[in-house]
Amino acid sequence: MKKVEIAVIGSGIGGAMIASLNQKKDLILFEKDKNLGGCASTFKRFGEFFNTGATTFVGYEENHVIKKIFDEVGLKPELIESHVAIRTIQNKKIVDRVENFEEFLSNLNSVYYHENNRIFWKTIKEIDEKFWKLKKIYFSKYSFKAYAKTALFIVELFKEFGFLLFKTADGYINEVLPNISKEYKAFIDSQLLITLQTTSKDLSLLALSLGLSYPFHKVYYSNGGMGKIVEDLLKEVNVSNKEEIISIERFEDKYKIISTKDEYLASKVILNSTIFESSKLFLDEDIKKYYEKFSFNDQSAFVVYLKLNSKENFLHHYQIILKENIPNCISNSFFVSFSDINDEKLSHNGYSITISTHSKAIFWEGLTKEEYENKKEETKDFIINEFLKNFDFVKKEEITVSFAATSKTFNRYINRTNCGGKAITLKNILELPSCNTPFKNLYNVGDTIFAGQGWPGVAIGADILNKML
Ligand SMILES: Cc1cc2nc3c(=O)[nH]c(=O)nc-3n(C[C@H](O)[C@H](O)[C@H](O)COP(=O)(O)OP(=O)(O)OC[C@H]3O[C@@H](n4cnc5c(N)ncnc54)[C@H](O)[C@@H]3O)c2cc1C
Known part of the structure; x- marks a missing residue:
């Protein structure tokens, strides 16, 4: 049995960040898949490269935990700024989410005018800015010291935000934007669905602010694919890909790990598998039970991958908001990301496009192979048709490759059927899983x-965990 001090299981951005921060220690990172990065990986199919899920990169700026982590490990990612972070298109109406507040506001007012737009968006932006300046962001459980440090963070939150912290997102929208049109509300909700995996009905004002302010930060495209950042993060790390961890068992004060290739004895184990999928790894009943108590969050993704041989110029990111729901999905919008025209790896032979929307794992279960394939084809065709309607200068024949992924595909490659954690609210904060365990x-x-959700949220978790190791 091979001995190791730290075993990291999974090369998602969380696993990759924590492994790189501890790369000088006796550490090994196991990744089941061939590609590194999980939801943020880049893979090759039909001779072309595609981003698996994540396509927008935010947080490479001063005062941000991602920049802090990258600086600490000496990583300078190859980024191209997306001057228009996201172009939203709803009923042919366009709003560009740009970093410059006045430019955004004037564009927004020309499409979704409300007399209180300035105060609404200004407040949202200010809350977001204050959040990223907090010094004591911390969350952990199971010991007096952990609860004390978490309490200090909550006190800092109260000091900064006061009673705003108790406001719900919907309450705030109704208060400041009374009689908001259905279309404008759909614009807000579909952006929240991307950043926070849920709509305003489930969120606090703080979460709403963080979710909606995403494009007020610098948004970047990663040259060579999102997976390139993860690969660069892991350059100095001892990584074993195509090695899946099958079981873990406590062995005295250590953990015995069995993989598809070998056996290891690790002093510390860091799981980058989802909280919902971790129980099946353990042979110890008490650890199994601990993970089983986190109820499954059935929020998954449906992704369409295209290769487009077009001479047109495109922005990096668009969000298309439709009137009706996408079949077999839980959303009426989809997010379209184009590879940068100068990206030699992804834009070789045309644009590489990743289109994603929200679905549920349960929609894809219990089907015969034929039923599954038909359902997948129906959803993919619907999305491609809507894509063509919204980019009406694109010809269908210019799409040279198209295929799709469901929760089953995600499970096959990266062991997860859900995509994203539960939204954090004041009500559920103490029930949330933390970086440490009992x-x-x-x-x-x-x-x-x-704190989950996207690169910034995962980085907060990695930063907190790093202080515990
Ligand atoms: C469609 C989609 C679009 C998104 N778009 C964006 C975006 O534009 N911007 C953004 O910031 N975020 C985006 N996100 C969210 C972001 O990509 C994820 O939150 C983030 O990448 C998850 O990182 P993670 O650390 O939780 O690891 P994961 O991505 O879940 O990776 C976990 C890794 O662990 C491996 N693993 C699991 N079990 C084992 C085992 N037993 N043995 C070995 N390896 C194992 C898996 O194979 C996987 O590689 C998107 C997500 C999706 C699904």
Whole structure:
């Protein structure tokens, strides 16, 4: 049995960040898949490269935890700024989410005018700015010291935001934007669905602010694919890909790990598997039970991948908001990301396009192979048709490759059927999973752990975890 001090299981951005921060230690990172990065990987199919899920990169700026982590490990990612972070198109109406507040506001007012637009968006932006300046962001459980440090963070939150913290997102929208049109509300909700995996009905004002302010930060395109950042992060890390961890068992004060290739004895284990999928790894009943108590969050993704041989110029990111729901999905919008025209890897032979929307794992279960394939084809065709309607200068024949992924595909490649954790609210904060566990030297990192959701949220978790190791 091989001995190791730290075993990181999974090369998602959470696993990759924590492994790179501890790369000088005796550490090994296991990745089941061939590609590194999980939901943020880049893969090759039909001779072309595609981003699996994540396409927008935010947080490479001062005062941001992502920049702090990258600086600490000496990583300078190859980024191209997306001057228009996201172009939203709803009923042919366009709003560009740009960093410049006045430019955004004037564009927004010309499409979704409301007399209180300035105050609404200004407040949202200010809350977001204040949040990223907080010094004591922390969340952990199971010891007096952990609860005390978490309490200090909550006190800092109260000091900064006061009673705003108790406001719900919908309450705030109704208060400041009374009689908001259905179309404008759909514009807000579909953006929240992307950043926070849920709509305003489930969120606090703080979460609403963080979710909607995403494009007020610098948004970047990663040259060479999102997976390139993860690969660069892991350059100095001892990585074993195509090696899946099958079981883990406590062995005295350590953990015995069995993989598809070997056996290891690790002093510390960091799981980058989702909180919902981790119980099946353990042979110990108490650890199994601990993970089983986190109820499954059935929020998944449906993704269409295209290769487009077009001479037109495109922005990096668009969001298309439709009147009706997408079949077999839980959303009426989809997010379209184009590879940068100068990206030699992804734009070789035309644009590489990743289109994603929200679905549920349950929609894809219990089907015969034929039923599954038909349902997948129906959803893919619907999305491609709507894509063509919204980019009416694109000809269908210019699409040279098209295929799709469901929760089943995600499960096959990266062991997860859900995509994203539960939204954080004041009500559920103490029930949230933390980076530490009640079991000594067993830790979690990733988007189903506090604070979750996208690169910035996962980075907060990795930063907190790093202080515990
Ligand atoms: C369609 C889609 C679009 C998105 N778009 C964006 C975006 O534009 N911007 C953004 O910031 N975020 C985006 N996100 C969210 C973001 O990509 C994820 O939150 C983030 O990448 C998750 O990171 P993670 O650390 O939780 O790891 P994951 O991505 O879940 O990776 C976990 C890794 O662990 C491996 N693993 C699991 N079990 C084992 C095992 N037993 N043995 C070995 N390896 C194992 C898996 O194979 C996987 O590689 C998107 C997500 C999706 C699904």
